[in-house]
Amino acid sequence: MGAASPPFQTMNHKKSTALFILSAFLCGYVYAHWTARDPSVVSAKSARQILFYRCPMHPAYTSTKPGTSPCCHMTLEPVYADDPSTPPPADAPNALRLDPQQQQMAGIQYGTAEFTSDAQSIRGAARVGVNEKHVARVETRLEGWIDEVFIHAPGENVKQYQTLFTVYNRKAVATQLDFLHAMDVRMTAVMAGNSAPIGELAEADAILAGAKQRMDAAGFTDAQMDAIARSRHPFQKVPVVAPIAGTVIELQAVAGQMLTPAAVLTIADLSTVWVTAQFAGVDAAAVHPGQSATLRVPLLPGKTFHGLVDAILPRLDFTTGSLQVRLQFDNPGLFLRPEMFGEIELATEPGRRNLTVPAEALIDTGRAQSVFVDLGNSYVAPREVTAGRRLGDRVEILRGLDPGARIVTSGGFLLDSETRMRQAR
Numbered sequence: 195m196g197a198a199s200p201p202f203q204t205m206n207h208k209k210s211t212a213l214f215i216l217s218a219f220l221c222g223y224v225y226a227h228w229t230a231r232d233p234s235v236v237s238a239k240s241a242r243q244i245l246f247y248r249c250p251m252h253p254a255y256t257s258t259k260p261g262t263s264p265c266c267h268m269t270l271e272p273v274y275a276d277d278p279s280t281p282p283p284a285d286a287p288n289a290l291r292l293d294p295q296q297q298q299m300a301g302i303q304y305g306t307a308e309f310t311s312d313a314q315s316i317r318g319a320a321r322v323g324v325n326e327k328h329v330a331r332v333e334t335r336l337e338g339w340i341d342e343v344f345i346h347a348p349g350e351n352v353k354q355y356q357t358l359f360t361v362y363n364r365k366a367v368a369t370q371l372d373f374l375h376a377m378d379v380r381m382t383a384v385m386a387g388n389s390a391p392i393g394e395l396a397e398a399d400a401i402l403a404g405a406k407q408r409m410d411a412a413g414f415t416d417a418q419m420d421a422i423a424r425s426r427h428p429f430q431k432v433p434v435v436a437p438i439a440g441t442v443i444e445l446q447a448v449a450g451q452m453l454t455p456a457a458v459l460t461i462a463d464l465s466t467v468w469v470t471a472q473f474a475g476v477d478a479a480a481v482h483p484g485q486s487a488t489l490r491v492p493l494l495p496g497k498t499f500h501g502l503v504d505a506i507l508p509r510l511d512f513t514t515g516s517l518q519v520r521l522q523f524d525n526p527g528l529f530l531r532p533e534m535f536g537e538i539e540l541a542t543e544p545g546r547r548n549l550t551v552p553a554e555a556l557i558d559t560g561r562a563q564s565v566f567v568d569l570g571n572s573y574v575a576p577r578e579v580t581a582g583r584r585l586g587d588r589v590e591i592l593r594g595l596d597p598g599a600r601i602v603t604s605g606g607f608l609l610d611s612e613t614r615m616r617q618a619r
Contacts, residue, residue, distance in 0.1 A: 196344075196438045197233060202615050206278065206374055207395040208321065210368050211593060215461075217389050223224065224457075231576045233335065236237040236494055243342050244272045244273065245252065246258055246272075247259065247261070247270035247271065247272055248270060249258050249263035249265070249266065249268060249270055249271075253518065256273075257270055258267050258279060260272070261520060270361065271412060271607075273442055278606075279295075283540065286573070286575040288576065288616070288617070289569055289573040289574065290573065290574055290575070290609060290612060290613065291571075291572050291573050292572055292574070294570055294572075297572075300608050300609075300611075301604055301605045301608075302604065302605040303602070303603050303605065304560035304568060304600055304601065304602060304603060305348060305600075305601055305603035306598060306599070306600060306601070306603075307549055307550070307551050307591060307595050307596070307598065307599045308546065308549070308550065308597060308598070309547045309549055309597060310547065310548060310550045310585065310588060311505045311546075311547055311548075315539050315540060315541050315542065315586075316473055316474075316480055316481075316539070316542065317473075317518070317537055317538065317539050317540075318471040318473040318474075318516075318537070319471065319473075319535070319537065319538075319542075320469050320470065320471040320489060320521075320536045320537060320538040320540050321469065321470050321471075321533065321534070322467055322468075322469050322491070322530050322531065322533065322535075322536070322550065323467065323468045323469065323532055323533075323536055323596045324443065324462040324464070324467065324468065324469065324531055325406070325462070325463070325466045325467055325522065326414060328438070328440070328462065328463035328465075328466065329460065329461070329462045329463075330436070330437045330438045330440070330460070330461045331457040331459075331460050332358060332434060332436070332437065332457065332458060332459040332460070332461065333457045334361060334413045334434055334453060335412060335413040335457070335460070336363050336377050336413040336453060336505075337363060337365070337413055337453060337454070338361050338362050338363030338364075338365075338432075338449060338452075338453055339361070339362050339363075339451065339452055339453065340359050340360070340448065340449055340450065340451045340452075340453060340458075341358045341359075341361060341362045341449065342358045342359060342431070342449060343359040343430045343447050343449050343495065344356075344357055344358060344359060344450065344601055345356075345358050345359070345442055345447070345459070346568055347445065348442050348443055348444060349439070349441065349442065349443075350441070350442050351426045351441050351442075352436045352440065352441075352442060352461060353436065353439050354436055354437070354438055354439045355417065355435045355436060356435060356436045357433045357434070357435050358378075358434050358435060358436055358447070359433075359434050359447045359449075359458075359459075360431035360432060360433050360434070360460055361431065361432045361434060361453060361506055362430070362431050362432075362470060363432065365412070366412055366414075366428075366429070366432050367428050367429075367430065368456070369371035369408050369409055369412045369414075370409070370414075370422055371428055372405050372408065372420065372427065373405040373406065373409050373419065373422065373423075373425065374423075375405075375406075376398075376401045376402040376404070376405035376593060377402060379401055379402070380395075380399060380401070380402045381396045382396040382398070382590060383395040383397075384397040384398075384424070385568055389601060391394050391410060405420065413432070413434075414432070414434070416431075416597065417435070417614030418433070418435075436461055437461070438461055438463055439463065440461040440462050440463040440464065441462055441464050441528070442459060442461055442484060443458055443461070443462045443532060444457075444459065444460035445458075445460075445461055445462050446458045446459065455596075462532070464525055464528050464530070464531070465525055465526075465528070466521055466522060466523070466524055466525060467522070467523050467530050467532070468521070468522055468523075469488075469489060469501065469506065469520070469521045469522075469523055469527050469536075470518060470519070470520055470521075471509075471513060471518070471519050471520075471521060471538040471540065471543070472514070472516040472517065472519075473516060473517045473540075474516060474517070474520055474521060475515050475516060475517055477517065477554075478506075478517045478605075480542045481503060481506060481517065481519055481538070481540060482501060482503065482506075483502075483503050483504065483506065484502055485502065485503040485541075486500065486501075486502060486520050486539075486540075486541055487501050487502060487523075487538055487539065487540050488498070488500055488538070488539045488541075489501060489521075489523060489530075489536055489537070489538055489539075490536055490537050490539075491530070491534050491535070491536035492528075492535070492536065493534060494529055494534075494539065497521050497529060499524075499525070499529075499530065500523070500524075501521050501522050502521065503519055503521050503526065503540070505519070505520045505522075505523055505599065506518075506519050506520075507520060519538075521538065527613060548582070548583075548585065548590045548591075549590070549591045549592060549595065549597055549602075550585060550588040550589060550590050550591060551565060551588060551589055551591055551595070551601055551613050552587065552588055552589075552603045553584065553587055553588055554603055554604060554606070555588045555589075555601050555602060555603045555606060556579075556581055556589050557576075557606050557607060557610050561580055562577045562590070563578065563579055563580065563581045564576045564577055564579060564610070565577055565579055565591075565601045565602070566602035566609050567594065567595075567599055567600070567601055567602075568599075568600040568602070574602055574609060575589075576609070576613055577594060577595065578594055578596055579591050579592075579594030579595050580592040580595060587603030588602040
């Protein structure tokens with residue numbers, strides 16, 4: 195048998211064991227006390243959201259408060275929102291869970307379903323033209339030759355009654371002389387007074403009226419007749435004057451040219467212009483006369499013109515089926531010129547408020563329409579909806595979504611593809 199240990203050695207061994215246990219207890223107490231007081235540790239724990247508590251032995255048992263399980267008396271464990279094992283909501287078994295890093299990589303962005311007015315604007319291609327109510331086509335019934343032309347090219351501005359060109363015609367001189375003679379006959383009858391034979395004044399009036407008719411048929415205006423009567427001399431070269439002030443847009447008069455009864459010059463008052471615009475046929479109901487409009491022309495950057503819808507033309511464009519609309523615009527500074535092209539924007543009348551989502555949020559497969567709704571706790575799920583009209587950059591939602599719902603506005607097609615792949619497994 196071995197020798198027994200001395201009593202003092204046994205006592206030392208027991209003291210060492212007791213000291214070790216006491217040291218371990220003190221270290222654990224100090225560590226627990228330090229971590230409880232350390233702000234970084236506290237904030238890290240408190241930053242995680244606790245959804246509920248569950249039994250580690252029986253996960254089906256859950257509670258909103260910490261405690262022990264009634265079935266096995268084990269301490270309930272917290273379930274955090276960022277726990278990958280957190281189950282999806284019971285009413286959304288096809289929900290997808292994406293942590294913040296996955297959402298960032300997929301480009302997921304969120305928006306809100308909200309009420310917006312269905313007021314919108316429609317746009318159409320436009321072409322500037324002349325206001326046909328303010329156009330004068332200069333014609334002359336004189337036959338002869340153009341002697342002098344005082345307008346050299348289209349684009350020149352003229353004043354009312356300004357001489358445009360002169361015409362030489364020997365018959366016109368004879369017509370003027372007959373007119374002057376008729377005036378002399380009437381003047382003689384007027385001066386004779388009661389001493390003149392009965393009917394002489396009436397006959398003189400008839401002769402003068404016939405002379406004026408021949409002057410008018412020859413192309414003389416009332417102003418020119420008055421000028422001839424005052425000067426008592428016929429025009430050797432008959433002047434043709436501008437009937438209105440405006441811009442020459444067509445010119446076919448050349449010195450030495452033989453005249454035939456036809457339009458040789460066209461003047462347009464461009465202080466107002468007509469603009470013809472085309473809109474999609476589906477927008478026909480939104481266009482009406484008197485509606486305000488805005489015109490922008492690429493050749494005039496930075497300038498905006500405001501006008502009104504003048505008339506809706508009766509015919510649709512045969513090739514495109516588009517609606518043709520005539521609009522009238524004031525043209526201060528004469529910046530707008532015929533045949534300029536631009537874009538018309540019409541503001542429609544404000545109407546009712548509609549529940550809408552950003553257009554990018556809607557996933558339309560042709561058979562169904564849906565959006566992805568944020569369920570919280572990093573879960574999103576598709577929700578079938580019924581879409582209505584397109585209102586600018588948003589889409590009307592008729593059914594399937596509540597106001598204020600948080601939805602995915604970017605990256606929804608990636609989520610839709612992932613959902614379909616999971617369903618196919």
